[in-house]
Amino acid sequence: xxxxxxxxxxxAPAPLxxxxxxxxxxxxxxxxxxxxxxxxxxxxxxxxxxWLDGPLDSPLKEALDQSLRQGxxxxxxxxxxxxxxxxxQHTLSRFGLVRYNAFPDSAAELSFSLALLTEGGDGLVLTGxxxxxxxxxxxxxxxxxxxxHVLTPExxxxxxxxxxxxxx
Numbered sequence: 054x055x056x057x058x059x060x061x062x063x064x065a066p067a068p069l070x071x072x073x074x075x076x077x078x079x080x081x082x083x084x085x086x087x088x089x090x091x092x093x094x095x096x097x098x099x100x101x102x103x104w105l106d107g108p109l110d111s112p113l114k115e116a117l118d119q120s121l122r123q124g125x126x127x128x129x130x131x132x133x134x135x136x137x138x139x140x141x142q143h144t145l146s147r148f149g150l151v152r153y154n155a156f157p158d159s160a161a162e163l164s165f166s167l168a169l170l171t172e173g174g175d176g177l178v179l180t181g182x183x184x185x186x187x188x189x190x191x192x193x194x195x196x197x198x199x200x201x202h203v204l205t206p207e208x209x210x211x212x213x214x215x216x217x218x219x220x221x
């Protein structure tokens with residue numbers, strides 16, 4: 054009595070049998086390639102273990118250890134730089150000073166408006182008005198180059214000047 058396998062082989066078309074033979078051959082070659090790759094990886098792993106468990110004064114091992122230490126130090130420096138950059142966004146780093154005569158009878162431009170701002174235009178404007186009998190100083194909060202208080206033309210000029218220059 055013939056098995057289903059022998060009946061199928063006898064009745065299958067020749068191109069199908071040829072394709073099956075090619076597929077089986079390719080599968081065997083792929084399996085052989087995988088076996089060779091696995092053996093090479095195992096051999097490399099053994100060599101690496103011998104090298105890592107070898108003498109502690111190996112120059113290559115020292116270079117690897119140094120490289121790993123430097124990588125960790127570099128990562129620490131990157132994190133520190135990012136912290137400083139975030140902190141720098143909130144530091145007063147821009148300034149603008151405008152001197153002027155606040156009153157018609159004064160001279161020497163002793164009145165001033167000083168804007169001290171962050172990179173984003175937040176900070177304050179100090180204004181000192183000098184007169185013959187008194188000096189008055191005003192401070193106004195600035196957020197994104199604007200204030201909720203009415204700004205004088207000199208204060209607006211100080212803010213514009215501050216956004217165009219940085220503290221040294």
